[in-house]
Amino acid sequence: MVEFSLDLNEEQRDLREWVHGFARDVVRPAGAEWDAREETPWPVIQEAAKIGLYGFEFLANTWADPTGLSLCLSNEELFWGDAGIGMAIFGTSLAVAAIYASGTPDQMLEWVPQCFGDASDPKVAAFCTTEPEAGSDVGSMRTRARYDEAADEWVISGQKAFATNGGIAEVHVVTASVEPELGSRGQAAFVVPPGTPGLNGSKKLKKLGLRASHTADVFLDEVRVPGRCLLGGKEALDARLARAREGRKAQGQAAMRTFELSRPAVGAQALGVARAAYEYALEYAKGRVQFGRPIIENQSIAFALADMKMEIDAARLLVWRAAWMGRNNRPFEAGEGSMSKLKAGEVAVAVTEKAVQILGGAGFVREHPVERWYRDAKIYTIFEGTSEIQRLVVARAISGVYIR
Numbered sequence: 001m002v003e004f005s006l007d008l009n010e011e012q013r014d015l016r017e018w019v020h021g022f023a024r025d026v027v028r029p030a031g032a033e034w035d036a037r038e039e040t041p042w043p044v045i046q047e048a049a050k051i052g053l054y055g056f057e058f059l060a061n062t063w064a065d066p067t068g069l070s071l072c073l074s075n076e077e078l079f080w081g082d083a084g085i086g087m088a089i090f091g092t093s094l095a096v097a098a099i100y101a102s103g104t105p106d107q108m109l110e111w112v113p114q115c116f117g118d119a120s121d122p123k124v125a126a127f128c129t130t131e132p133e134a135g136s137d138v139g140s141m142r143t144r145a146r147y148d149e150a151a152d153e154w155v156i157s158g159q160k161a162f163a164t165n166g167g168i169a170e171v172h173v174v175t176a177s178v179e180p181e182l183g184s185r186g187q188a189a190f191v192v193p194p195g196t197p198g199l200n201g202s203k204k205l206k207k208l209g210l211r212a213s214h215t216a217d218v219f220l221d222e223v224r225v226p227g228r229c230l231l232g233g234k235e236a237l238d239a240r241l242a243r244a245r246e247g248r249k250a251q252g253q254a255a256m257r258t259f260e261l262s263r264p265a266v267g268a269q270a271l272g273v274a275r276a277a278y279e280y281a282l283e284y285a286k287g288r289v290q291f292g293r294p295i296i297e298n299q300s301i302a303f304a305l306a307d308m309k310m311e312i313d314a315a316r317l318l319v320w321r322a323a324w325m326g327r328n329n330r331p332f333e334a335g336e337g338s339m340s341k342l343k344a345g346e347v348a349v350a351v352t353e354k355a356v357q358i359l360g361g362a363g364f365v366r367e368h369p370v371e372r373w374y375r376d377a378k379i380y381t382i383f384e385g386t387s388e389i390q391r392l393v394v395a396r397a398i399s400g401v402y403i404r
């Protein structure tokens, strides 16, 4: 009989402390510089690789935690350090998660190590699914993959948008429509190996936040990849397409589940940003004197901080619940994965905004990190499904009605 407990075990506490130390000593001090440079922070990625925080082994260890919390703990700490650098380090895990979700064991063995490279020469990977005309509406994807049977090759053409690490990645995982009439159920994911001709990235997009993280469009012009690059293999794809043609839904639901599973970890990133801003504002409010007393002695400031702390803790409970449910195969009957990312994302936006307010003019200038955290937080109501799309998932789940 396992008793209910929210205590972290020793391993989880050690992991949290270790990642926090790296975030405090290496990531946080570098945050402002890489934000201003708007460049991929390769030296920091390399540092992370050297200590074992960037690489397949680290990800496998966190995934192995039977409570599901380790990935959330490490995400929260790293992104507490800096979200732009955090994304530069953890962006690769999106592609790795896609390989894990759909790949065969052989494909994992072949491609996952290449996603990371090694400590002496780290690499990054990209997961490219969004398109200029297919953001929230994934089913309207225009990128096509056709099979050239004679050559046993897939030929992929199309354009991807906003891809994290797009164009600078060693390995690109690209989704494409194989049978457009089937909508999202006619899609498949492909690995595009390093150096494949026909794949090109745009120049890095200039962004509101997460500026250290590389985001770019990706153009695929008759990109030929070997048959073995279809994740899951051709036999499984053919069986899935046959089921979809008959109108059976199981696989579509499986894809939804994969998204639901990754959302708590993204929520944990948002929590890291929110916590950073809350802690900074709390200290500032104790030190800043106006009208002869620290500003925290005003209820309006102290209550705002109390609300910030409460909202962060509430969001964390939703994140941990969803992570635990996902890891232990509990069905998300009320869209709990989406709920966790939705709440954490909106808390990050609200808390960082409040933190700017508490710092007053100091919150608006770059001498303090709060303005950067405010800019960074906004992404969490947009990517990995916007807040509106998360609400759709929850609303459909609780009502059973196909709400639009």
Ligand SMILES: Cc1cc2nc3c(=O)[nH]c(=O)nc-3n(C[C@H](O)[C@H](O)[C@H](O)COP(=O)(O)OP(=O)(O)OC[C@H]3O[C@@H](n4cnc5c(N)ncnc54)[C@H](O)[C@@H]3O)c2cc1C
Pocket: 094, 126, 127, 128, 129, 130, 132, 134, 135, 136, 137, 161, 162, 163, 164, 165, 207, 210, 215, 379, 382, 383, 384, 385, 386, 387, 388, 389, 392, 404
């Ligand atoms: C920094 C960054 C990194 C990213 N990284 C990646 C990546 O690595 N890989 C990748 O594939 N993508 C990535 N994305 C893309 C991201 O996932 C999309 O931007 C996101 O899914 C939203 O799609 P969209 O931008 O086309 O917005 P749209 O879908 O055009 O939405 C515009 C607005 O309409 C709302 N809306 C749309 N449909 C509905 C509806 N049915 N009901 C109510 N409201 C609706 C949306 O919520 C939003 O407010 C990234 C984006 C950014 C900014």
